[in-house]
Amino acid sequence: MLLYADALRAAIGLVGVAIAAVIALWHKIVDWAKDSLFPWIERNLPSMLSVAQKAFEWVDENVAVPIRRAAKKAWEELRKYLLKTVIRLERRNASQWERRITSFVVEVLTPQTPVVKKVETVEEVDWDDLPSDVRSAWMKSSQQSHDLDVTASRDQHLETLEMTN
Numbered sequence: 001m002l003l004y005a006d007a008l009r010a011a012i013g014l015v016g017v018a019i020a021a022v023i024a025l026w027h028k029i030v031d032w033a034k035d036s037l038f039p040w041i042e043r044n045l046p047s048m049l050s051v052a053q054k055a056f057e058w059v060d061e062n063v064a065v066p067i068r069r070a071a072k073k074a075w076e077e078l079r080k081y082l083l084k085t086v087i088r089l090e091r092r093n094a095s096q097w098e099r100r101i102t103s104f105v106v107e108v109l110t111p112q113t114p115v116v117k118k119v120e121t122v123e124e125v126d127w128d129d130l131p132s133d134v135r136s137a138w139m140k141s142s143q144q145s146h147d148l149d150v151t152a153s154r155d156q157h158l159e160t161l162e163m164t165n
Contacts, residue, residue: 023063023064023067023068023071026060026064026068030056030060033052033056037052038052038053071158072158075154075158079151079155080106081105081106081107081108082103082104082105082106082151083104083105083106083116083151084103084104084149084151085101085102085103085104085149085150085151086101086102086103086147086148086149086150087099087100087101087147087148087150088100088102088145088146088147088148089125089130089131089134089145089146089147089148090144090145090146091138091144091145092124095126095127096124096125096126096127097124097125097126097127097130097134098122098123098124098125099122099123099124099125100120100121100122101120101121101122102118102119102120103118103119103120104116104117104118104119105117105119133146134146
């Protein structure tokens with residue numbers, strides 16, 4: 001029973017990742033459909049063209065745009081309290097790296113006395129679980145550490161999504 005639950009969680013996680021990827025790349029998918037798919041359908045299955053176009057319009061209006069708007073709104077709410085998050089990956093030995101996540105958050109005790117608090121978590125990370133750009137940088141230059149400003153990266157990502165709408 002435990003294996004079934006683990007498999008189900010993994011499957012749900014993969015579906016979530018796939019949906020997130022589709023949403024993040026939605027504008028590219030729409031461009032591809034307009035440039036390649038719709039012309040192909042028009043040539044080969046002309047009676048299906050309006051159905052395909054309406055399907056893309058429906059997904060755009062009812063799925064992609066609402067999810068992007070919800071993600072943006074949630075991030076804006078979180079940013080009121082999350083000042084900065086940085087991930088530092090540092091090589092410990094041939095197969096182990098350390099991931100240190102440091103966040104600076106606003107802790108509101110009372111509206112008059114907000115306090116900035118540093119929250120830090122540290123965990124060991126196997127080579128296989130490192131992001132590909134970190135592995136690549138290490139292979140090219142033996143870079144022993146890698147820093148990622150998560151808040152700046154997310155801010156920029158959402159700004160990019162805004163420009164593509």
